[in-house]
Amino acid sequence: MSLPPKNIEELTERCSRIAGLTLGQLAEQWQLQLPANLQREKGMVGQLLELVLGASSGSKAEPDFPHLGIELKTLPVDSLGKPLESTYVCVAPLTDVSGLRWQDSWVCRKLSKVLFVPVLAERGIPLPERQIGTAFLWSPDAQQQALLQQDWEELMELIVLGGIDRIKGAHGKVLQLRPKAANSRALTAAIGADGEPIQTLPRGFYLKASFTASLLARQFGD
Known part of the structure; x- marks a missing residue:
C-alpha cells in the first residue's frame, strides 16, 4: 500500500498518474488479482483505489485520508459520464438519535471534503477494461449544504418518530436512505411506529445519482 499522501498536492498528483489507466493495468502495476466480477466483492474498486492513493483510515470512523480530512468516493459512470448508481x-444511526444535530452527524463530516474518482463501469465492459477517469475534489457550497441538511433532518425526524419503514428511496432531494445489508437476515435495532423497539434492515445514507450527476456536470462543464 502507498504511504498516506503528505498533502493535497501529493494526493492530486497520484490521481493524475492513474487517470486514463484501466483497472487491469492498475492491478497489474500493484501485482493484485482482480475478481472475475463485482457481485461478491462490490467494494473492491474502492479498496483498490484506497490502496493506490494511500488512504489510511481502514474501517475507522474517520475520513479515508484523516490527516487531510478527505473522504474518497468512487463514481461508477457510463460512457457519457453519467453516474450509474x-x-x-x-451507515445511518437508527437508535439514540434524538437531539443529534446535522453539524455533528457523520454524514456532514464525511461530505465536508470528498475526492470523487469517476470509473467507467458500464455492465458490458469487462472489469479489467474499465477505465479510471479524472478525479476531482468537492466541498458542498452553501446551497448544496442546505439541501443535504434539509434531507438529513427530514429523514432523521422520520427515524425518531418511528417511521423507518415508511422511508422510500424517493424521499429527499439529494440524499436518500436505503437498506444496506448483505442479506435479509442481517437485522438491527430501530424504533417502531408506537415507540417500541423493533428489528429492521440496517440503512445507509446515499447521495442520489441526480445529485452526483450535477457535480460532474459542474466540474467538467457538460
Missing part, C-alpha cells in the same frame, strides 16, 4: 455515504 447512487453513492454510499455511511
Whole structure:
C-alpha cells in the first residue's frame, strides 16, 4: 500500500498518474488479482483505489485520508459520464438519535471534503477494461449544504418518530436512505411506529445519482 499522501498536492498528483489507466493495468502495476466480477466483492474498486492513493483510515470512523480530512468516493459512470448508481455515504444511526444535530452527524463530516474518482463501469465492459477517469475534489457550497441538511433532518425526524419503514428511496432531494445489508437476515435495532423497539434492515445514507450527476456536470462543464 502507498504511504498516506503528505498533502493535497501529493494526493492530486497520484490521481493524475492513474487517470486514463484501466483497472487491469492498475492491478497489474500493484501485482493484485482482480475478481472475475463485482457481485461478491462490490467494494473492491474502492479498496483498490484506497490502496493506490494511500488512504489510511481502514474501517475507522474517520475520513479515508484523516490527516487531510478527505473522504474518497468512487463514481461508477457510463460512457457519457453519467453516474450509474447512487453513492454510499455511511451507515445511518437508527437508535439514540434524538437531539443529534446535522453539524455533528457523520454524514456532514464525511461530505465536508470528498475526492470523487469517476470509473467507467458500464455492465458490458469487462472489469479489467474499465477505465479510471479524472478525479476531482468537492466541498458542498452553501446551497448544496442546505439541501443535504434539509434531507438529513427530514429523514432523521422520520427515524425518531418511528417511521423507518415508511422511508422510500424517493424521499429527499439529494440524499436518500436505503437498506444496506448483505442479506435479509442481517437485522438491527430501530424504533417502531408506537415507540417500541423493533428489528429492521440496517440503512445507509446515499447521495442520489441526480445529485452526483450535477457535480460532474459542474466540474467538467457538460
